[in-house]
Amino acid sequence: MEPILEVKNLRKNYKDFSLKDVSFKLDRGYIMGFIGQNGAGKSTTIKLIMNLLKRDGGEIKIFGKDNIKHEIEVKNKIGFVYDECYFYEELTVLEMKEIIASFYKEWDDDLFNKYIKEFDIPPKKKIKDLSKGMKMKFSLSIALSHNADLLIMDEPTSGLDPVARSEILDILSDTIQDENKSVFFSTHITSDLDKIADYIVLIDNGEIILSSSKDEILDNYGLVKGSKELLDDETKRKFIGIKVNNFGFEGLVNDKKQMKRIFGDMVLIEKPTLEDVMLYHTRRDFNV
Amino acid sequence: MYSLLLKDILVQKKQFLYGILLAAVYSFAFSSNNLGGVLTVFVFPYIFVLTAASYEEKNKAEMILISLPIKRSLLVMERYISVFLFAALGAIEYIIVVGVANLVELPIKFSTLTIEPVLIFGLAVYYGIYLPLYFKFGYIKTRWVNFVMFFGLFFGVAGLISAINKYGTNSQVLNSLITFFKNQSNTVVANELIIMALLIYALSYMISVKIYNSREF
Structure with a gap:
């Protein structure tokens, strides 16, 4: 079976920073931790995967398909969580959900309602009135409610207290019980990955310097x-x-x-x- | 498309109350020359399209919108359609204000609304110029451009008309253009204006899509 996410020789050049031939692949059923210092190139790589940035070279395949040529198709099966809340803070949880839900082919309202109940997210509250942890859980509820096969998360736990972090990690562990789903998780809080990651990719100054299974790293x-x-x-x-x-x-x-x-x-x-x-x-x- | 338009309405729903007030003030203030309705319809998109864009930029919501399974061209189209949606909502609020005023028989004269093709042409040209700049540089960087365009339009048009009336025109091109329109029926001129508006708007949309497709976030 083809990898769920495959990045090959990805390049992006800025004046003062370059992503240099970044390559890695993630198979179905695993959690990959993408680690590195701030400014190492984690967010740039994720933005290139999500087509928020334009690549200067290389290939990105999601479910075996090019992420730009088949953008709408692959994005239907991707759930994303970013480091900050980019929702319209003036809207309520339900209003924002209604707008987003309409774009996904396989949106599951029952599942969304289950998550917000589980996370104690008040549906009629405006997003700006939610705590940082709540916002992140709302973001995660959205990401998990359209039957996505790949979860892409950019520093989802940064700025959260240990309890909220631990809750989010538990949810991710549950998600991965389904062998068809995978999580690509960038973080600089590596202790998050000690518990849940199967694979580790380490990026430094735009270059991948380590890509291996977590057990192999910790054993050797x-x-x-x-x-x-x-x-x-x-x-x-x-x-x-x-x-x-x-x-x-x-x-x-x-x-x-x-x-x-x-x-x-x-x-x-x-x-x-x-x-x-x-x-x-x-x-x-x-x-x- | 419906959801995208809906978000632009929902984020600023309270603003529609101010819209009613605005429609009432314009209707009353311009009752002598019947321009209240036209002004309301023109000013509504200026306020509401820009407010929607400002909320989008403040929340950095494009990060979410671009990450959803939506073509960027649809996001561009939504902005272009929202101009006329907000113009239509302006017209509706204006009609409600004048209707209520007539119903309660206020002893004040309110101007009525006539949708002139020139108004549609004006909106198409105005946003046809502004929106590609907005898609290139974003709301914050272009709000002064918009401000200058908006007031430039009002004072510019008024100035131009009074100048032509006062001094006449020596320009052969302008003279032949005026003669060209004068020799045609109102319906023909209206149709020509609408077709030109559509062409300008479509061209502007294509430029904006090209710009937005290569934009990075």
């Missing part, structure tokens, strides 16, 4: 801690990033078994979090 990568005397030019080269202070060093490697062979019990090797993986890959001062 290691956070190595030890005395700085152990480090020489050759061993340093085995690290993705390294941080040295007066007491010793801490560094990230992508093959912890190799480290075990080299240093044995002289170092402590811990399981990294996704945040460690992102930081050591992207922080220039950690680079070897």
Whole structure:
């Protein structure tokens, strides 16, 4: 079966920033976390997928179809949630829903009503009077109510309190119980992905620097801690990033078994979090 | 299309109450020359199309609209249609105001509404010029253009007419144009104006679609 989302050699050039041959693919039934610092190119990539920006090169295929040539068809099967509320804040929840619903072929009003009941969203309230968490849940209700196969989310949890974040993540986990659906989720809060992501794509300065399954990363990568005397030019080269202070060093490697062979019990090797993986890959001062 | 038009009405529904007031003021103020209705119909799109555009820009709602399964050309068409929708709503509010005033037999003279083809022509030319600029640069950057166009039109037309009346015209082109229209019946002139309005509006729409299709958000 073809991937639900496939991005190949995607390019976009600005004066001070470029997306350089971005490629990755997402299969049906999985959640992909798209991580990177602010300004790394996450939103640009998502805007190119949604045709909000025009690409300078490369290919984007959704359900095996070009995202521009088959724009209306593919957008009917995409649910989107953005980092901010871009709805008309002067309208009520129901008014906004009525307007949006009319454009989707498979809009399911019962499902929408179920979600807003579950999320305690008051249907007659104006959108401007909803809290940030409520707005995000409303956005998610819209995204989930037209039988979309692909959910595209750009930093949906940024600015939310931990309870609202956790609720949103639970909903995403439930969504993915359906094996035909996938979620593409950009965030810089990597702890969100520790729980729910199957795949991780890391972007830095417009380039994909890591694309792998989360389990593979967490199984193979290691956070190595030890005395700085152990480090020489050759061993340093085995690290993705390294941080040295007066007491010793801490560094990230992508093959912890190799480290075990080299240093044995002289170092402590811990399981990294996704945040460690992102930081050591992207922080220039950690680079070897 | 209906939903897109509906959102532009819903976001500013309270404004229609001010519209009633506006229609009443124009009707009363221009009762001597019967221009109240024409002015209301012309001013309504100016207020309502721009207010709708301002809400869209304030909320950055285009991010949502463009992400929905809607062709950009439909979003453009909606703006073009909304001009005449709001003009029609202006006419309806005006008729209601004058109708109620007549019904309660107010001792004030209100002007009645006549929809002249020149009014439709004026709206088509005005928004035919403004809307491509709006689709290129957005509401905030073009609101001064619109402001200048709006007042330029009123003072410009009034100035031009009084200048022609006072000094006559030495321009051969203008003279032959005036003679051309004078020699035709009102119906023929009306038809010509409507056809020209349609052509200008259609051309402007095509330019706007081209601009909006390449716009980035």
